[in-house]
Amino acid sequence: MVNRTPVIAIIGAGIAGLEAARQLNDLGYKPILIEKAPVTGGHVAEWNRLFPDMSPAADLVQSLESQTAKVRTMTGTEIASINRLKDGYSLILSDGETLVCEAVLFATGFHLFDASKKEEYGYGIYEKVITNRDLEQWFNTRHDPRIGHPKAVGFVHCVGSRDVKAGNTQCSKVCCITAIKQAIEIKEEFPEAEVYCFYMDLRLFGKKYEDFYIKAQRDCGIHFIRGRVSEVGEAIDGRVVVKAEDTLSGKPVKVTLDLLVLMAGIICNSDAQHYAQQVGVAVDDDGFLKSRDNVGAIVESSRPGIFFAGACTGAKTVPETLAEARSAALAIHRYFSKRG
């Protein structure tokens, strides 16, 4: 094992995996991408335009894919088991192949919360209730009979996030800005529509995000209502009736909508937990993989040779994910440089 180019198995070929593979390849290592889905790009491949610049998501994915064209990429491949060796790991893949590598990078990303679990919001029950993912897909395909020509549209923040009842107390971090982005896009698409955002707190932390908020308010006249939607019902004409408290005026509010978009949150990917157990890395209270240190070593696990990048350790934006992927590649480089 000593004299060969170190092989690094990257689990997951979302943007984190792709970017790390690109960097590791440039640094002279041999990254191998193992992707369970039939295509690479992960969640970003499902999105349409990305905040904050509204750049096409497909461009980013294509650029990462073309820059990793030389990296061995196994799509449609799962990992049956991972075993620790003396100074590396062996992965048994779903096609029967055994892959021996010197380091493993988890880039397994997140799962989107299954919005039908919040039954009171009626996803999967009422026709006019969709999710953030459905809306991104509609922006891409323009095909979704539920959408039509809405005159009143609502967005529900924090669906499955910050919610003990849903089993996720963490904030998903990207859904406030995604809601505002999508609200603006809906308003641009249907200028006559009244658009409402129901929020508990607006958490708009990133560069240019506040500009989105001001744009949503001033240019688009989107109504922001501070109050968590308590329940959704269906009116006789198939529209949906939303109830909440307007906590700023202390009064209950009710509104009938043609479309309700649920901002499903970012939750941990249970696959990653399963592998983590096999190699002996810790899982955090929120179910995400546990970094060695949440300040100085996010991309490192507590085990030598196991690294993390992207949303497998918690909700991340695209630029954060890419930065972490580069950082993980450097951490891996340092690991091998020290090992000699």
Next chain:
Amino acid sequence: MDFGFKLNPSSAVNLDTVDRARYDRLVQLEPDALTCIGCGSCSATCTAAPWSGMSVRKVILGLQRGQDDEVDSMLSRCMLCGKCTMVCPRGINTRHLILTLCRLNRKGEIVR
């Protein structure tokens, strides 16, 4: 007929039917009003607030929720001192907004 009891009217705001004519006109004339974040700085700094209940925040919100009586009663308490304008983090000229609002009737027509 007297049944010996009465029902309280619902305090719920129905956004389907609420009349926002005055608000819509106000934001045409004062688009910055749209950017209010309900922070309450204006009310906290208002010299009239502790005695009169004046609150620019509640005025802007009340207009959106069709609470015209409350809005008018608050407006009548303002001394137009302009202190609220100095603190608004969104840079809304709240004093000017109050003046503009005083010129509009409930239908949003300029009457003064």
